[in-house]
Amino acid sequence: MIQIYGHPFAAFYWKTLIALYERDVPFQFLMVDGDHPDHVAAVSRLAPTGQFPVLVDGEQTVIESAAIIEYLDLHHGSAPPLVPADPRAAIEARQMDSVFDDYIMSPLSRMVFNVIRPEGKQDPHLNEEAHATLDKSYAWANRWMEGRVWAANDSFSIADCAAAPALFYAHWGYPIPASLTALREYRNRLLIRPSIARVVDEARPWREIFPLKGQNSPD
Numbered sequence: 523m524i525q526i527y528g529h530p531f532a533a534f535y536w537k538t539l540i541a542l543y544e545r546d547v548p549f550q551f552l553m554v555d556g557d558h559p560d561h562v563a564a565v566s567r568l569a570p571t572g573q574f575p576v577l578v579d580g581e582q583t584v585i586e587s588a589a590i591i592e593y594l595d596l597h598h599g600s601a602p603p604l605v606p607a608d609p610r611a612a613i614e615a616r617q618m619d620s621v622f623d624d625y626i627m628s629p630l631s632r633m634v635f636n637v638i639r640p641e642g643k644q645d646p647h648l649n650e651e652a653h654a655t656l657d658k659s660y661a662w663a664n665r666w667m668e669g670r671v672w673a674a675n676d677s678f679s680i681a682d683c684a685a686a687p688a689l690f691y692a693h694w695g696y697p698i699p700a701s702l703t704a705l706r707e708y709r710n711r712l713l714i715r716p717s718i719a720r721v722v723d724e725a726r727p728w729r730e731i732f733p734l735k736g737q738n739s740p741d
Protein backbone atom coordinates (compact mmCIF):
# COMPACT_ATOMS: atom_id res chain seq x y z
CA MET A 523 0.00 0.00 0.00
CA ILE A 524 1.24 3.50 -0.74
CA GLN A 525 2.26 5.76 2.12
CA ILE A 526 1.70 9.52 2.27
CA TYR A 527 3.44 11.89 4.64
CA GLY A 528 1.36 14.94 5.49
CA HIS A 529 -0.68 16.80 8.02
CA PRO A 530 -4.51 16.99 7.96
CA PHE A 531 -4.42 20.79 8.11
CA ALA A 532 -1.74 21.32 5.45
CA ALA A 533 -2.94 22.85 2.19
CA PHE A 534 -0.64 20.98 -0.18
CA TYR A 535 -1.41 17.72 1.57
CA TRP A 536 -5.10 18.50 0.96
CA LYS A 537 -4.40 18.67 -2.76
CA THR A 538 -3.16 15.10 -2.85
CA LEU A 539 -5.74 13.87 -0.33
CA ILE A 540 -8.55 15.14 -2.57
CA ALA A 541 -6.98 13.20 -5.45
CA LEU A 542 -6.70 10.06 -3.30
CA TYR A 543 -10.37 10.30 -2.33
CA GLU A 544 -11.49 11.14 -5.88
CA ARG A 545 -9.65 8.07 -7.18
CA ASP A 546 -10.57 5.88 -4.19
CA VAL A 547 -6.96 4.91 -3.53
CA PRO A 548 -6.18 3.15 -0.23
CA PHE A 549 -3.12 4.57 1.52
CA GLN A 550 -1.30 4.67 4.82
CA PHE A 551 -1.20 8.17 6.31
CA LEU A 552 2.02 9.20 8.07
CA MET A 553 1.49 12.26 10.25
CA VAL A 554 4.24 14.87 10.13
CA ASP A 555 4.28 16.68 13.45
CA GLY A 556 6.20 16.98 16.69
CA ASP A 557 4.72 13.73 18.01
CA HIS A 558 6.25 11.81 15.09
CA PRO A 559 9.92 12.80 14.92
CA ASP A 560 10.68 9.77 12.72
CA HIS A 561 8.24 11.10 10.10
CA VAL A 562 9.74 14.58 10.35
CA ALA A 563 13.19 13.03 9.83
CA ALA A 564 11.89 11.04 6.83
CA VAL A 565 10.46 14.08 5.00
CA SER A 566 13.63 16.04 5.82
CA ARG A 567 15.59 13.33 4.03
CA LEU A 568 13.16 12.82 1.14
CA ALA A 569 12.25 16.44 0.25
CA PRO A 570 14.57 19.44 -0.23
CA THR A 571 13.19 21.51 2.66
CA GLY A 572 11.38 18.76 4.52
CA GLN A 573 8.11 19.86 2.95
CA PHE A 574 5.18 17.56 2.43
CA PRO A 575 3.22 15.83 0.96
CA VAL A 576 5.63 13.02 0.14
CA LEU A 577 4.41 9.78 -1.44
CA VAL A 578 6.27 6.49 -0.99
CA ASP A 579 5.24 3.57 -3.19
CA GLY A 580 7.64 0.70 -2.57
CA GLU A 581 10.98 1.82 -3.98
CA GLN A 582 9.46 4.94 -5.58
CA THR A 583 9.32 8.30 -3.81
CA VAL A 584 7.40 11.23 -5.30
CA ILE A 585 7.47 14.77 -3.91
CA GLU A 586 5.46 17.85 -4.91
CA SER A 587 1.66 17.72 -4.80
CA ALA A 588 1.18 18.11 -8.56
CA ALA A 589 3.67 15.34 -9.36
CA ILE A 590 2.01 13.08 -6.79
CA ILE A 591 -1.39 13.64 -8.44
CA GLU A 592 0.10 12.78 -11.85
CA TYR A 593 1.68 9.68 -10.32
CA LEU A 594 -1.70 8.59 -8.89
CA ASP A 595 -3.33 9.13 -12.31
CA LEU A 596 -0.79 6.79 -13.84
CA HIS A 597 -0.54 4.06 -11.21
CA HIS A 598 -3.43 4.09 -8.73
CA GLY A 599 -7.23 4.26 -8.83
CA SER A 600 -9.65 3.95 -11.67
CA ALA A 601 -11.39 7.33 -11.94
CA PRO A 602 -10.69 9.59 -14.93
CA PRO A 603 -7.21 11.14 -14.64
CA LEU A 604 -7.02 14.45 -12.80
CA VAL A 605 -4.57 15.68 -15.41
CA PRO A 606 -6.53 15.07 -18.62
CA ALA A 607 -5.11 12.49 -20.99
CA ASP A 608 -5.49 14.92 -23.92
CA PRO A 609 -2.30 17.01 -23.81
CA ARG A 610 -4.17 20.12 -25.01
CA ALA A 611 -6.65 19.86 -22.12
CA ALA A 612 -3.77 19.05 -19.74
CA ILE A 613 -2.20 22.45 -20.47
CA GLU A 614 -5.23 24.29 -19.07
CA ALA A 615 -5.44 21.98 -16.03
CA ARG A 616 -1.74 22.49 -15.21
CA GLN A 617 -2.04 26.22 -15.85
CA MET A 618 -4.86 26.60 -13.33
CA ASP A 619 -3.13 24.30 -10.83
CA SER A 620 -0.20 26.74 -10.87
CA VAL A 621 -2.44 29.81 -10.71
CA PHE A 622 -4.11 28.62 -7.50
CA ASP A 623 -0.83 27.45 -5.94
CA ASP A 624 1.28 30.45 -6.86
CA TYR A 625 -1.06 33.44 -6.81
CA ILE A 626 -3.57 32.48 -4.11
CA MET A 627 -2.06 29.82 -1.83
CA SER A 628 1.41 31.33 -1.88
CA PRO A 629 0.53 34.90 -0.77
CA LEU A 630 -1.73 33.44 1.92
CA SER A 631 1.14 31.21 3.12
CA ARG A 632 3.43 34.25 3.32
CA MET A 633 0.87 35.98 5.54
CA VAL A 634 0.72 32.90 7.78
CA PHE A 635 4.51 32.59 8.06
CA ASN A 636 4.76 36.31 8.86
CA VAL A 637 2.30 36.02 11.73
CA ILE A 638 4.13 33.07 13.31
CA ARG A 639 7.55 34.76 13.21
CA PRO A 640 9.05 35.55 16.61
CA GLU A 641 7.82 38.79 18.19
CA GLY A 642 9.46 41.80 16.56
CA LYS A 643 10.54 39.88 13.44
CA GLN A 644 7.35 40.42 11.44
CA ASP A 645 7.69 42.12 8.07
CA PRO A 646 5.51 45.26 8.29
CA HIS A 647 5.02 45.42 4.50
CA LEU A 648 4.24 41.79 3.88
CA ASN A 649 0.50 41.80 4.54
CA GLU A 650 -0.05 44.83 2.33
CA GLU A 651 1.89 43.16 -0.50
CA ALA A 652 0.10 39.82 -0.06
CA HIS A 653 -3.29 41.54 0.00
CA ALA A 654 -2.45 43.40 -3.22
CA THR A 655 -1.51 40.09 -4.87
CA LEU A 656 -4.71 38.45 -3.62
CA ASP A 657 -6.83 41.39 -4.81
CA LYS A 658 -5.47 40.92 -8.32
CA SER A 659 -5.68 37.13 -8.20
CA TYR A 660 -9.23 37.09 -6.84
CA ALA A 661 -10.41 39.50 -9.55
CA TRP A 662 -8.66 37.50 -12.27
CA ALA A 663 -9.97 34.16 -10.97
CA ASN A 664 -13.48 35.59 -10.73
CA ARG A 665 -13.37 36.57 -14.41
CA TRP A 666 -11.93 33.15 -15.27
CA MET A 667 -14.71 31.32 -13.40
CA GLU A 668 -17.57 33.27 -14.99
CA GLY A 669 -19.58 30.70 -16.97
CA ARG A 670 -17.45 27.79 -15.72
CA VAL A 671 -18.28 24.97 -13.34
CA TRP A 672 -14.73 23.71 -12.75
CA ALA A 673 -11.46 25.55 -13.14
CA ALA A 674 -10.32 23.83 -16.33
CA ASN A 675 -11.97 22.10 -19.28
CA ASP A 676 -15.41 21.64 -17.72
CA SER A 677 -14.32 18.60 -15.71
CA PHE A 678 -12.99 18.19 -12.18
CA SER A 679 -9.19 18.15 -12.34
CA ILE A 680 -5.90 18.81 -10.61
CA ALA A 681 -6.78 22.52 -10.91
CA ASP A 682 -9.75 22.03 -8.58
CA CYS A 683 -7.61 19.96 -6.18
CA ALA A 684 -5.35 23.04 -5.92
CA ALA A 685 -8.20 25.54 -5.82
CA ALA A 686 -9.96 23.89 -2.88
CA PRO A 687 -7.29 24.47 -0.19
CA ALA A 688 -6.16 27.76 -1.75
CA LEU A 689 -9.64 29.30 -1.75
CA PHE A 690 -10.61 27.69 1.57
CA TYR A 691 -7.65 29.18 3.45
CA ALA A 692 -7.32 32.43 1.50
CA HIS A 693 -10.97 33.34 2.09
CA TRP A 694 -10.48 32.58 5.77
CA GLY A 695 -7.42 34.81 6.05
CA TYR A 696 -8.39 37.52 3.54
CA PRO A 697 -12.06 37.34 2.49
CA ILE A 698 -13.02 37.14 -1.17
CA PRO A 699 -15.17 40.27 -1.77
CA ALA A 700 -18.92 39.57 -1.98
CA SER A 701 -18.97 41.24 -5.40
CA LEU A 702 -16.84 38.41 -6.87
CA THR A 703 -19.80 36.08 -7.14
CA ALA A 704 -18.36 33.63 -9.68
CA LEU A 705 -15.35 32.95 -7.48
CA ARG A 706 -17.40 32.69 -4.29
CA GLU A 707 -19.88 30.33 -5.94
CA TYR A 708 -17.01 28.20 -7.24
CA ARG A 709 -15.56 28.02 -3.71
CA ASN A 710 -18.97 26.91 -2.39
CA ARG A 711 -19.21 24.33 -5.18
CA LEU A 712 -15.81 22.95 -4.18
CA LEU A 713 -16.74 22.73 -0.50
CA ILE A 714 -19.78 20.52 -1.13
CA ARG A 715 -17.95 18.05 -3.39
CA PRO A 716 -17.75 14.85 -1.29
CA SER A 717 -13.96 14.38 -1.54
CA ILE A 718 -13.38 18.00 -0.46
CA ALA A 719 -16.07 18.06 2.23
CA ARG A 720 -14.38 14.98 3.70
CA VAL A 721 -10.95 16.65 3.72
CA VAL A 722 -12.37 19.80 5.32
CA ASP A 723 -14.18 17.74 7.97
CA GLU A 724 -11.12 15.66 8.81
CA ALA A 725 -9.13 18.86 9.37
CA ARG A 726 -11.65 20.42 11.77
CA PRO A 727 -9.82 19.33 14.96
CA TRP A 728 -6.81 21.45 13.89
CA ARG A 729 -8.67 24.68 13.08
CA GLU A 730 -7.43 26.33 16.24
CA ILE A 731 -3.86 26.28 14.94
CA PHE A 732 -4.67 28.46 11.89
CA PRO A 733 -2.80 31.67 12.77
CA LEU A 734 -5.19 33.95 10.84
CA LYS A 735 -8.31 32.49 12.43
CA GLY A 736 -10.96 34.83 13.65
CA GLN A 737 -10.77 37.09 10.63
CA ASN A 738 -13.52 35.39 8.68
CA SER A 739 -15.67 32.26 8.70
CA PRO A 740 -13.96 29.44 6.76
CA ASP A 741 -17.12 27.71 5.50
Ligand SMILES: N[C@@H](CCC(=O)N[C@@H](CS)C(=O)NCC(=O)O)C(=O)O
Pocket residue numbers: 532533534535571572573574575585586587588
Ligand atom coordinates in the same frame (compact mmCIF):
# COMPACT_ATOMS: atom_id res chain seq x y z
N1 LIG B 1 5.34 22.94 -3.83
C1 LIG B 1 5.06 22.03 -2.74
C2 LIG B 1 4.67 22.84 -1.51
C3 LIG B 1 4.63 21.97 -0.28
C4 LIG B 1 4.43 22.75 1.01
O1 LIG B 1 4.63 23.97 1.07
N2 LIG B 1 4.04 22.02 2.04
C5 LIG B 1 3.84 22.60 3.34
C6 LIG B 1 2.66 21.97 4.01
S1 LIG B 1 1.19 22.27 3.12
C7 LIG B 1 5.02 22.29 4.23
O2 LIG B 1 5.59 21.24 4.11
N3 LIG B 1 5.36 23.20 5.11
C8 LIG B 1 6.38 22.96 6.07
C9 LIG B 1 7.75 23.32 5.55
O3 LIG B 1 7.88 23.79 4.39
O4 LIG B 1 8.67 23.13 6.32
C10 LIG B 1 3.95 21.05 -3.17
O5 LIG B 1 3.21 21.35 -4.11
O6 LIG B 1 3.88 19.95 -2.59
